[in-house]
Amino acid sequence: MxxxxxxxxxxxxxxxxxxxxxxxxxxxxxxxxxxxxxxxxxxxxxxxxxxxxxxxxxxxxxxxxxxxxxxxxxxxxxxxxxxxxxxxxxxxxxxxxxxxxxxxxxxxxxKRPPEEEKLYSVERGLVAVLDGVQDPGNVGTIVRSAAASGATAVVLGKGTADLYNPKTIRATMGALFHVPVLEANLGELLPQAASHGAAIVGTSLQAARSCYEYDFAARSVWLVFGNEGAGLSEAVGEFVHTNVIIPMTGRAESLNVAMAATVLLFEAQRQRGLTQQ
The missing domain is CATH 3.30.1330.30 (Ribosomal protein L30/S12)
Incomplete structure (x- = not known):
């Protein structure tokens, strides 16, 4: 009642x-x-x-x-x-x-912050990591895509828009209730993830490896996305094991960070779904 x-x-x-x-x-x-x-x-x-x-x-x-x-x-x-x-x-x-x-x-x-230990409790986890993504709409959209693609969690690094900003909340469309989101020091957390066997994967327009050639299904993967204009910070970039590129056959300089995150999260979902059939 x-x-x-x-x-x-x-x-x-x-x-x-x-x-x-x-x-x-x-x-x-x-x-x-x-x-x-x-x-x-x-x-x-x-x-x-x-x-x-x-x-x-x-x-x-x-x-x-x-x-x-x-x-x-x-x-x-x-x-x-x-x-x-x-x-x-x-x-x-x-x-x-x-x-x-x-x-x-x-x-x-x-606020109901998730426990950091949960990041490593899922076999072949999939984590979206944001390094200085400043636009609340982008942050909210990435949280929404992470929830929709079955990601384990979203991690917000330094300089990233506040999850609880009303604009961010609206952009999640309620997805924040369905995927753990936490703030963390990426300089500490990414090495921990690597020590747990996770692959740290970034995106770069200079990368030679297509995201469609990368194996997202073999082990835990942490996808790292950088600032809208500057990309990954130098400090965070040092922890990345592999950079991939999203091939574009049409005419566009690059994708918005939320669009790029959505492409990679759903490519990981596709690969993992195929291996489970």
């Missing part, structure tokens, strides 16, 4: 002020919480049993018709308490949203 709380209409309400602060990274980091804006993301979180503290909704919008109680999943919040469902004014919805025309519902979710 849902825990409905009294209607909130005032923008000066202390809880509203705390929610709105989560639009800024320093408060997300401090509180260990983030915002989910819109019907789709809230539904995905509920279906995945992600811990939510609050679901705030515009009572007059009729949005709850799309949220049957039996579909709420696990709604455990802070300290094991049930998630609170709070009717709020449209002004509050707008205050806690970055979009110009916000949907009539948002949630306050708890």
């Amino acid at each position: 849902r825990n409905y709380e009294p209607y909130i209409s005032s923008l000066s309400n202390p809880r509203v002020k705390e929610w709105a602060k989560l639009l800024e990274r320093k408060y997300r980091d401090r509180e260990g919480k983030f915002l989910l804006e819109g019907i789709h993301l809230v539904k995905e979180a509920l279906a995945a049993g992600w811990p939510l503290e609050v679901v705030a909704f515009d009572e007059g919008s009729g949005v709850l018709e799309q949220f049957p109680e039996e579909a709420d999943g696990s709604l455990e919040g802070v300290g094991g308490r049930r998630c609170a469902w709070i009717p709020v004014s449209p002004d509050i919805i707008a205050k806690c949203s970055e979009t110009g025309t916000p949907q009539p519902i948002f949630a306050v979710a708890l």
